[in-house]
Amino acid sequence: MCAARSSLSVAVVGGGWAGCAAAAELARAGCTVALFEAARALGGRARAVEVEGHTLDNGQHIMLGAYIETLRMLRLVGVDPAAGLLRLPLQMRYPEASGGMDFVAPRLPAPWHMLVALLRAKGLERADKLALARFTTSARWMGWQLNVDCSVAELLERFDQTERLVRLMWRPLCLAALNTPIEHASAKVFLAVLRDSLGARRAASDMLLPRQNLGALFPAAAAGYVQRSGGAVHTGERIEGLTRDADGWKLLPGGQRFDAVVLTTPPYQAARLLAGLPEAQPLAEQLNGFSYEPITTCYLQYAPGLRLPLPFCALQDDPVAGHYGQFVFDRGQLDAGHAGLLSVVVSAARDASGLDQQALATAVAAQLAAALGDPSLATPVWSRVITEKRATFACTPGLVRPANETPLPGLVVAGDYTASDYPATLESAVRSARAAATAILSYRALPRKKRSLSQTDGGAGGPSVQ
Known part of the structure; x- marks a missing residue:
């Protein structure tokens, strides 16, 4: 299952998707891994919760076929993506009578799937289709990159996108992918998402919907993999601080010692754990500098016989009119045990999150x-x-966004907030975890004496974690 046992012991602090992926990747490489999570359940911001007797998610997620690292990690821990995920062609579909659009990429080789989808699209005028074709052609010519970042709204204005196309396609896509309104969202990151959806080969552009709760889909399987590989998983155990000496790293409270540590908690929690390490103060300040956006998921249970025409569809939101939902999912089409249950997602949900829950x-x-x-x-x-x-x-x-490496040997950070061309997604969390594990494994290759050197001991910075 994994390489021969290594002399390197690694603590992974934080049991979200990044933490579970880092622990599994290190276990695969033969490290002795201990995974620590303060909550009673693994999964972090993509975890299972109990709702009216149902095990559901704390938020609805959509993945892409381009999520190569996530799919690889699922297979590593024994999950068959074909069984755990419903694969649908790239689409933006509104209820038929809602005045929206109907855009579906057929299962044809790229780029024909996008061309045919554009020609067949309903609810778009000729000007809208020309604007979409102009945008995707120009973005492909640009390599889906910008030299100087700007807001998504500014990017769309540069390419003369129509008001209807912005309202029905670009704005909801940006909210779903970046969880940031187009007026404030990074065009560079948005283009990276479009590169792997509108600009990708057909299979990479597919949408993947979890058929089971997110905790069961990956975190639970990853925990089992770590334990079968000789590691340990500790839930309900909060780490309050870190100290370092010649023998390695010590977790507080308890004083458990490890050769290396991977911090996979959210940025503000990682900053708190770094507070007692003078060398890490610039990183801690950077981590404390992030601002955040909320996501609200509204679960609505109806009679078991209810079934929507599609597994999920887009909704036209208008907070002024009291319309907050942006996408609705028919959970019964994903899991037969959830018949009649709909989940409605509100991204960048500042307006909605201020309402009373029943009113919303x-x-x-x-x-x-x-x-x-x-x-x-x-x-x-x-x-x-x-x-x-x-x-x-x-x-x-x-x-x-910060790199995985820190100024301290044997200490790395991982999470969807680290340096990447992707926004905060499950894929960016898993990619970050693999990069962090690679850095730790490079650290393993150093002689033990060099591992224990502080940055100042080495003059030029000692052995960095690369």
Whole structure:
């Protein structure tokens, strides 16, 4: 299953997707791994919660076929992506009578799948289709890159995108991917997402919807893999601080010692853990500088016989009119045990998160009834609203994100907030975890004496974790 046991012991602090991926990757390489999570359940901001007797997610997620590292990691820990994920072609589809659009990429080789989708798209005028073709052609010619970052709104204005196309496609795509409004979102990062969706080969552009709760899909499987590989998983155990001496790293409280540490907690928590390490203060200040955007998921239970025409579809949001939902998912089409259960996502949910939960659920149910032309949707059997107030960092233009390496040998950070051309997604968390594990494994190659050198002992900085 994994390489021969290494002499290197590694503590992974934080049991979200980045932490679980880092622990599994290090276990695969033969390190002795201990994974620590303060909560009782693994998964972090993509975890399972109990709602009215159902095990659901604290937020609905969509992945892409381009999430190569996530798919690789699922296979590593024994999860078959074909069984755990529903694969759908790239699409932006609104309820038929809602005045939206219907855009579906057929299963044809790239770039024909996008060309045919554009020609067949309903609900777009000729000017809208020409604007979309002009944008994607220019972005492909640019290599989906910008030399100087700007807001997504400014980028769309440069390419003369129509108001209808912005409202029905670009704005909801930006909210779904970056969880940041187009007026404040990074165009560079948005283009990277489009590169792997609109600009990707057909399979890479596919949308992947979890068929089971996110905790079962990966964190639980990763924990089992770590334990089968000789490691340990500690839930309900909060790490309060770190110290370092000639023998390595010590976790507080408890004083457990390790050769190396991977911090995979959210930035503000990682900054707190770094507070007692003078060499790490610039990094701690950077981590404390992030701002955040919330995501709200509204669960609405109806009679088990309810079934939407599609597994998920887009909604036209208008907070002024009390329409907050941006996408609705038919959970019953993903998991038969959730028949009649709908989940509605509100990204960048500042307006929605300020409402009373029952008031928001009532507003969302009314929005569904109007969009789908079914008055019965206004009165669900029960509802539950879950808001992650710091779901993702605000992905703004020119944002500088930290590298995995820190100034201290044997200490690295990982998470969806680290340097990447992707926004805060499960894929960026898993990519970061692999980079952090690679840095730790490079550290393993150093003689033990050199591992224990402080940065100042080495004159030029001692052995850095590369």
